[in-house]
Amino acid sequence: MIVTGKWMLLAGLLLLVLGCGPLLLFIVADALGLVTDPDPNPIGLGLLAFVSFWPGVILTAIGLARRRR
Known part of the structure:
Protein backbone atom coordinates (compact mmCIF):
# COMPACT_ATOMS: atom_id res chain seq x y z
CA MET A 1 0.00 0.00 0.00
CA ILE A 2 1.42 3.34 -1.05
CA VAL A 3 0.91 6.21 1.36
CA THR A 4 -0.22 9.34 -0.44
CA GLY A 5 0.83 12.86 0.32
CA LYS A 6 -2.58 13.68 1.78
CA TRP A 7 -2.27 11.00 4.47
CA MET A 8 1.31 11.94 5.31
CA LEU A 9 0.32 15.59 5.63
CA LEU A 10 -2.62 14.76 7.88
CA ALA A 11 -0.55 12.37 9.99
CA GLY A 12 2.17 14.99 10.45
CA LEU A 13 -0.28 17.70 11.44
CA LEU A 14 -2.08 15.35 13.81
CA LEU A 15 1.23 14.36 15.39
CA LEU A 16 2.15 18.01 15.87
CA VAL A 17 -1.20 18.91 17.40
CA LEU A 18 -1.43 15.89 19.70
CA GLY A 19 2.25 15.98 20.65
CA CYS A 20 2.89 19.68 21.20
CA ASP A 39 6.74 26.43 40.20
CA PRO A 40 5.19 24.01 37.67
CA ASN A 41 7.35 21.39 35.97
CA PRO A 42 5.48 19.65 33.12
CA ILE A 43 8.21 17.11 32.39
CA GLY A 44 5.84 14.56 30.88
CA LEU A 45 4.32 17.07 28.48
CA GLY A 46 7.77 18.35 27.57
CA LEU A 47 9.01 14.86 26.75
CA LEU A 48 5.91 14.22 24.64
CA ALA A 49 6.53 17.41 22.68
CA PHE A 50 10.24 16.59 22.32
CA VAL A 51 9.54 13.13 20.90
CA SER A 52 6.75 14.17 18.53
CA PHE A 53 7.90 17.54 17.16
CA TRP A 54 10.48 16.58 14.53
CA PRO A 55 8.66 13.50 13.21
CA GLY A 56 5.56 15.67 12.82
CA VAL A 57 7.49 18.36 10.97
CA ILE A 58 9.17 15.81 8.70
CA LEU A 59 5.90 14.03 7.87
CA THR A 60 4.22 17.36 7.17
CA ALA A 61 7.04 18.47 4.87
CA ILE A 62 7.04 15.19 2.95
CA GLY A 63 3.25 15.29 2.67
CA LEU A 64 3.37 18.86 1.33
CA ALA A 65 6.06 17.94 -1.18
CA ARG A 66 4.08 14.93 -2.43
CA ARG A 67 0.88 16.96 -2.67
CA ARG A 68 2.66 19.64 -4.64
CA ARG A 69 4.08 17.09 -7.07
Missing part, protein backbone atom coordinates in the same frame (compact mmCIF):
# COMPACT_ATOMS: atom_id res chain seq x y z
CA GLY A 21 -0.64 20.86 21.92
CA PRO A 22 -0.83 19.73 25.56
CA LEU A 23 2.41 21.50 26.44
CA LEU A 24 1.29 24.69 24.71
CA LEU A 25 -2.06 24.54 26.52
CA PHE A 26 -0.25 24.09 29.83
CA ILE A 27 1.98 27.09 29.10
CA VAL A 28 -1.06 29.24 28.28
CA ALA A 29 -2.89 28.03 31.41
CA ASP A 30 0.14 28.89 33.53
CA ALA A 31 0.43 32.34 31.96
CA LEU A 32 -3.25 32.98 32.73
CA GLY A 33 -2.78 31.88 36.33
CA LEU A 34 -4.96 28.78 36.09
CA VAL A 35 -2.23 26.51 37.47
CA THR A 36 -2.06 26.52 41.27
CA ASP A 37 1.52 25.25 41.51
CA PRO A 38 3.90 28.22 42.02
